[in-house]
Amino acid sequence: MSGPDALTRSVLADQVKERLLEAILDGSYPPDSRIVETAVAKELGTSQAPVREALRGLEALGIVEITPFRGARVRRLDVAELLEAYVVRSAIEVLGARLAVARLTDDDVAAIARIGEDMRRVADAADGRALAIVDASFHEKIMSLSGNSTLLRVWRSLEPMSRTYITLVGPNSDPQWTCGLHDPILEGIHRRDADAVVAAIERHFDQVRERLAGSLAGVAEQQDSAAQPATGTS
Incomplete structure (x- = not known):
């Protein structure tokens, strides 16, 4: 057709x-x-x-x-697969950030700052679902400012999988912690310091991977314990 x-x-x-x-x-x-x-x-x-x-x-x-x-x-996502997606996404965002910082205008910096303010607002409201949406828009804004449509398209293919960690972790998620991860990125963008932004993004994904691995391991242990047959004592 x-x-x-x-x-x-x-x-x-x-x-x-x-x-x-x-x-x-x-x-x-x-x-x-x-x-x-x-x-x-x-x-x-x-x-x-x-x-x-x-x-x-x-x-x-x-x-x-x-x-x-x-x-x-x-699909029930495999933990290893999800963690691998974060490794790839980190590398993609590092490249996107370097390209974006070199092109930033005052309007671009202001637009990213407004998304950061929205993120703080929903984090203060403890709205994890809304935070996931604003979080995604923050990263997408930086990737779109890279000016590289191929890079943006690859990023968009990974972002939905990465975003599922919020729903997988569920009640164990911490909106304030998630929001705080973006403060160093915002500071680097405000200064138009590409190295600072890259370092902040790399720390961001390292910390998210560590927290995700720990949270999912805890969930798995709880499920295993619940599945164990009860044993009595005499």
Whole structure:
């Protein structure tokens, strides 16, 4: 198919993909749950074609898995895979930051500062879900200012997977801690100091990986303990 109809379906599929991604990240579709094409199409008032295309897009991102005759389900991300994604994302953001700092205007610095203020506001409100959204927009703004569309596209392919750590850690997340990780980045951007921004980004991802590994290990231990049969004493 080509022409206006193909363009319309592609745009609609992107919109459906974003809606589904939001539902996955907010826990409406937990890991291992099925996503039924017909149900999604009915809920969103569309045909199954854009839903099917959206699911293929989420499969490409590693968020869902599609199996013949069984349909789509939300992937339960492997801890090692998630940590690997942070390593790659850190390297990408370091490059993006170096390119962006060299191009920053006063308006750019002000725009990033406003996102930082939004992040502090939602952190003070202890709204972890809103913080995840603002956090993503902060990093995306820096990547978009790099002026490198290929780099931005690669970053966008990893960001949804990285963002899931907030929903995986859940009640153990700390909005104030997450917000504070960005303060050194903001300070470096204000000074237009590329080395300071890069060092702050690298520390940011090192600390997130350490916290994520520890949090998920704790969750796994709790699940293992709950699964152990109770033993009595005589």
